[in-house]
Amino acid sequence: MAKYVLAIDQGTTSSRAILFNQAGEICGIAKQEFRQYFPHNGWVEHDAMEIWSSVQTVIAEVLQQHAVSASDMVAIGITNQRETTVIWDKHTGIPIYHAVVWQSRQSAPICQQLQDAGLQKLFKDKTGLLIDPYFSGTKIKWLLDHVEGAREKAVNGDLMFGTIDSWLVFKLSGGKVHITDYTNASRTLLYNIHELQWDEDLCEILAVPTAMLPDVKSSSEVYAMTDPAAFFGERVPIAGIAGDQQAALFGQACFETGMAKNTYGTGCFMLMNTGETAVESAHGLLTTIAWGIDGKVEYALEGSIFVAGSAIQWLRDGLGVIEHAADSQWLSSSVTSADGVYVVPAFVGLGTPHWDSEARGAVFGLTRGTSKAHFVRATLESLAYQTRDVVAAMEADSGISLKKLRVDGGATANDFLLQFQADILNVPVERPHVLETTALGAAYLAGLAVGFWDTRATLTQRWRRDRAFSVQMAEEERAGLYRGWQTAVAATRAFK
Numbered sequence: 292m293a294k295y296v297l298a299i300d301q302g303t304t305s306s307r308a309i310l311f312n313q314a315g316e317i318c319g320i321a322k323q324e325f326r327q328y329f330p331h332n333g334w335v336e337h338d339a340m341e342i343w344s345s346v347q348t349v350i351a352e353v354l355q356q357h358a359v360s361a362s363d364m365v366a367i368g369i370t371n372q373r374e375t376t377v378i379w380d381k382h383t384g385i386p387i388y389h390a391v392v393w394q395s396r397q398s399a400p401i402c403q404q405l406q407d408a409g410l411q412k413l414f415k416d417k418t419g420l421l422i423d424p425y426f427s428g429t430k431i432k433w434l435l436d437h438v439e440g441a442r443e444k445a446v447n448g449d450l451m452f453g454t455i456d457s458w459l460v461f462k463l464s465g466g467k468v469h470i471t472d473y474t475n476a477s478r479t480l481l482y483n484i485h486e487l488q489w490d491e492d493l494c495e496i497l498a499v500p501t502a503m504l505p506d507v508k509s510s511s512e513v514y515a516m517t518d519p520a521a522f523f524g525e526r527v528p529i530a531g532i533a534g535d536q537q538a539a540l541f542g543q544a545c546f547e548t549g550m551a552k553n554t555y556g557t558g559c560f561m562l563m564n565t566g567e568t569a570v571e572s573a574h575g576l577l578t579t580i581a582w583g584i585d586g587k588v589e590y591a592l593e594g595s596i597f598v599a600g601s602a603i604q605w606l607r608d609g610l611g612v613i614e615h616a617a618d619s620q621w622l623s624s625s626v627t628s629a630d631g632v633y634v635v636p637a638f639v640g641l642g643t644p645h646w647d648s649e650a651r652g653a654v655f656g657l658t659r660g661t662s663k664a665h666f667v668r669a670t671l672e673s674l675a676y677q678t679r680d681v682v683a684a685m686e687a688d689s690g691i692s693l694k695k696l697r698v699d700g701g702a703t704a705n706d707f708l709l710q711f712q713a714d715i716l717n718v719p720v721e722r723p724h725v726l727e728t729t730a731l732g733a734a735y736l737a738g739l740a741v742g743f744w745d746t747r748a749t750l751t752q753r754w755r756r757d758r759a760f761s762v763q764m765a766e767e768e769r770a771g772l773y774r775g776w777q778t779a780v781a782a783t784r785a786f787k
């Protein structure tokens with residue numbers, strides 16, 4: 292009987308369950324979108340119970356569709372939208388409030404206070420991160436400050452905090468196990484990435500009781516067995532965890548120092564492997580843990596773009612100008628340029644390199660001749676321009692000039708986007724054969740832990756290119772377009 296690793300990819304807009312065979316091929320995939328809540332300007336929330344239910348649904352679907360049983364799984368790997376913060380009652384397993392999503396800005400006033408108190412350097416030195424509502428720490432404080440009775444319960448040890456990985460392990464293990472992995476811990480603003488422990492000073496500053504924090508484990512080991520009641524009557528090892536961006540770096544086999552990938556999902560995240568050295572950024576990048584495996588922790592530099600594919604969702608769901616995300620490709624290709632239009636999708640502020648949580652979206656260059664196609668194209672182009680901003684920071688910090696870019700994520704199905712990306716970066720862009728790289732990374736981590744795969748070298752040999760997009764644009768055009776983008780961003784930031 293064939294055996295599989297089951298990867299659970301719990302993303303910002305959808306949950307996926309994917310079956311991988313021993314050749315690392317996708318044998319089955321099920322996906323479900325779930326509800327996004329936008330209760331106030333700049334706030335984004337999820338219902339953690341809806342997330343759990345969507346995960347159960349997609350697992351059931353993928354097993355059923357492919358007529359495999361839960362007992363055919365050798366291991367489960369989990370990868371997740373990072374930073375999104377869930378706090379739940381330890382005894383009932385019920386969340387005390389919605390999950391506060393990584394994009395959400397409700398803890399901006401807390402961040403402002405920390406910055407005003409001159410704490411930026413302390414946080415950056417210990418965590419590699421910046422003080423920004425993006426990270427979990429200030430979200431936890433916000434929840435404990437705003438949900439009635441929460442702080443008292445947390446102090447009494449009755450509440451648990453977790454990112455989505457912790458929440459899913461807790462649920463899959465029948466409420467027995469409360470853990471996370473290095474990659475997810477490194478996004479909380481509470482974890483010392485050099486000493487590899489929760490930082491008591493930072494927990495005190497943010498008034499987070501350490502009793503509510505999960506144990507931090509490596510990214511590849513058996514953490515727990517599934518509870519038969521939560522997993523189709525079977526006990527299967529949960530054996531790999533990584534935040535989705537680190538999982539994508541692993542799935543793209545970027546195991547060598549200097550290798551980088553860019554993932555275009557809801558947001559867009561570029562990570563460069565820096566090996567066992569935690570490189571400090573001077574250009575607005577984050578220093579983060581790439582993974583902990585085989586008793587060793589490796590680091591990455593990261594550029595974070597908050598709005599990428601979600602700008603395309605906004606065209607679809609918010610403005611109703613396209614019916615499907617994929618329509619953005621033919622519409623963009625139907626015109627020869629964006630005709631001077633720039634869309635700066637700073638819907639929840641701007642990440643790398645600006646870290647401006649007050650900025651909001653803007654559109655420039657509209658004329659009576661601007662068509663829907665120009666508008667859609669300008670929105671799609673904004674993903675590529677934001678990536679160029681990140682690449683510039685990455686090259687400045689690492690001293691490495693990019694020779695090519697490996698890409699993945701939902702929006703890389705869009706050939707127009709990848710061609711424009713190559714043109715605006717002036718480097719070739721390579722799309723791998725397996726686009727579900729995030730899930731593949733989680734599957735690899737779990738499969739390595741249980742001996743389904745032997746070494747990373749085997750995984751490196753598996754990487755296959757689907758298509759390369761080479762540079763076609765002349766330098767003069769590239770420079771002019773990018774100058775326009777920079778002017779648009781500066782004007783957006785000035786409007787407050």
Ligand SMILES: Nc1ncnc2c1ncn2[C@@H]1O[C@H](COP(=O)(O)OP(=O)(O)O)[C@@H](O)[C@H]1O
Pocket residue numbers: 301302303304305555556557558599600601602603604616617618619620700701702703704705
């Ligand atoms: N053909 C396409 N062109 C542009 N964007 C797309 C396309 N297909 C999907 N997307 C965008 O990609 C995102 C989904 O990618 P995915 O990797 O599943 O994201 P996440 O893991 O953040 O949920 C959505 O925001 C969607 O708008």
Ligand SMILES: O=P(O)(O)OC[C@H](O)CO
Pocket residue numbers: 301302303304371372373374393534535536556557558559
């Ligand atoms: O859900 P994604 O793929 O956009 O990823 C979200 C990131 O993990 C946020 O840091």
